[in-house]
Every structure is written in structure tokens, then in C-alpha cells.
Amino acid sequence: MNYKGDIPSAVIRRLPRYYRYLTDLLNNDIQKVSSRELSERMGFTASQIRQDFNYFGGFGQQGYGYNVQYLYKEIGAILGVDKKKTMVIIGAGNLGRALANYMNFRTKGFELVGIFDVKKELIGQDINGIRIKCIDEIDEFINHANVDIGVLSVPYDQAADVADKLVNCGIRALWNFSPMDLQLPQGVVVENVHLSDSLMVLSFMLSQLQTGSDKMIDKKSLGLRV
């Protein structure tokens, strides 16, 4: 795909949101949508939407509006969700289990193929038809399976080691739920989900509300994080 120049990360972060809304439109058999209609549903301005889409060539709005099916397909392709991605979860605690059960992932083209942990009492247990394996088996597992994404739901003090292990096995994308900011070599991408950071941002917004100084912050853009 020929992108028009560097794409700001904020634009990339809005794409999944467009994709979700387009999915809803398709589920409701809506075939055409104008940037104004999309803007009303999503809370962005119509000009923002057109500006975002222009990074990807504009998606050919003609006359009345965008072809929903076409837009859905194009944005899906940009996000790479048109191609199946396989993932393993490291850490089968509550969060790992929650992620394993989040079957929504599968419908978007993400397939969970393995779950690993260090705890003897967890190994051999079954989550959604997948047997938890010992972390020591991961090298061999990845050598025999094609794994795109490693999900880290391990404690802080294990995160760096596990990340190194996965990268050494050839995994190039990490979804990191540990509170550590991972330092990774070039050619590896990481998406950090720092839950406590998110909670502190909420705490900040609430404090602003409570002290009546909430006019000073860009509440909408904070609240509408995608």
C-alpha cells in the first residue's frame, strides 16, 4: 500500500475504532456512509475523518459517501487483520486466562495456539481446549509452529526474560501486559498495555472534575482514547 508520507501514531490508533464502527454498519446492512454520518456516530469531526483517510489515499468517497464494505476491507487490510495471526500467551494467571477466553480475538483473525506458564500446578490444565505447557517447552513449540504474536501476562520481574526468550525464538510482535517498558531490538514491535497507567489517567481526570478545574484539560481527547 502506498501511504502518503509519515502517518501520525494518533491516526493509526484511530483505525481500529473506524474498523469497529464499520463492522457495526455492515452488521446493520448499511452500505453507504458519508463522513458526516460517520462523524456523528464516532464523535470525530467529518473533516478529521477525511483527513485521516487521506493518509491512505482517501478511500474514494464519491457523491453520497463511502462504500462501507470497501472501506471495511481496506482498513482491515491496513491493520493486517485480513490475514490470520497466531498468538501464544505467556502467563496463565487471571489475566492470561481472561485474554485466552476473549474469543473476540479469533473472529478478528487472531488465533490462540499455545499457553505457557512456569507454575507446575497450572501445567497440563486446559483453557478453551488448549493445554497449558511449561515455559521450558516454548523454544521447541515455536520451532514447529508458526507464531506471530507473543502475549506477556507475566509479573514485572519475569517480563524482560520472557520477552528475550520469545524474541530469540523469532517472535517479532509482543503484546505486553506487564508493567515493565520493554527494551527490544530493532525489527521487533511491542504494544504495551499498562493498566496502572490507564487507571492513573482516570484518577487525574476525576481529580480535575472534583477540583472544578476540568476546563483546563482536553477531556474529550483523553476520554475518547482508542
Place this chain on the structure above:
Amino acid sequence: MNYKGDIPSAVIRRLPRYYRYLTDLLNNDIQKVSSRELSERMGFTASQIRQDFNYFGGFGQQGYGYNVQYLYKEIGAILGVDKKKTMVIIGAGNLGRALANYMNFRTKGFELVGIFDVKKELIGQDINGIRIKCIDEIDEFINHANVDIGVLSVPYDQAADVADKLVNCGIRALWNFSPMDLQLPQGVVVENVHLSDSLMVLSFMLSQLQTGSDKMIDKKSLGLRV
């Protein structure tokens, strides 16, 4: 606190990250830090850090650097984590349990005071010493307890109803893990954690890597999301 003008949401989103690094410094008995040292640890430029801090009056860097304890205290106060906040979790599935067990919250001044669900088989069970109650009891519970934050770990089709219920009970801050973008009245703040959006951003980055076109995106700012 007198903030200097409107603070961009990106700056607010970096504050928890500063707070985490300052916590590490304190734990290592480091009492002074320069913006350059902080920059090396965190991966931001020193000028970015000074610029961020200037929104809050600069935190008085003098000579060698910042006083770590002072900076930690000030940023904590801005984030509102210096005052205890109470929270209830709605939805005691795997994700709700993971959040309940994430005791890290408590050390940062967040105290879990109640867990609610609709499922009869869950009600009465115990998570970390807190008995799961029926969602129908929530009005009365909130009338008798001071609850600052409602955590929504419920499915898509229940999110809007539960959010309305909490807001009607007087809760002004929602931490929303359901895949729905909540429409809330003024005077209520919401922090959405859309896990599938986050996974799709990772998928995008991986696709860029695989097609060799990763030079076109601002990888660092994507990867270093705070």
C-alpha cells in the same frame, strides 16, 4: 494547582510513566535526577521532559537536577494518587478477577471495595476477601459507601446499562473494559481500555514490519504508548 494553559492529552498520558520511573528511582535511593538522565532511562528526549514539566510550572530544576522525592510527590498529587480512591468492579468473569487481583492498584492508593455480577453461580463467591454481590444491590451499596470509580468488565451488550446505573448512583469515573464506546453525560469521566483496538494496532505494526514498509510510521511513538 495552577496549570499553564491547556495541557495536551499526550502530556497527561506520559505522567503515569514519569511516576513509575520516579518510583523506581526512589526504590533505588536516588535523590537527584537530571532531565538528561531521566531521558536516557525513559526514552524521551530531555527537551521533551522539560517541556512536559513546564505545563506544571517546571518542578524547579536547579543546578544538577530535579529532587526525586519532590517530583514524585508533585506528579502523584497531579495524578490524584495522593488521595485514596475507592472502586467497585462490575463483572466478575476472568477479566474482573484479574483486575481484582491486581493488588498493585492498592499500593497506588486505589482500594477495591465491592465486586458485582448478574450470574447467580458467582454471587457469594469470594475474591481477595471481597464477596461478589448481585448487581441489583449496587444502588444500596453505593448509597452507604463512598465509591469513586466504577470498573466495567462486562460484555458489550450490558455495558451501556451498567454505565447508566453507575452514573445514576452518583459515580463520576468509569474505567471501561467493554468494547463499547460509552456515551456519558457531562461531569462524568471515562477511560476506555479497548483491548481489541490495542491488538489491531500491534497487528498493523507487525504487518508493516513484514512488508518492509515500517519506515513510514512513527514506530517509536506507537511502541512507547504510555
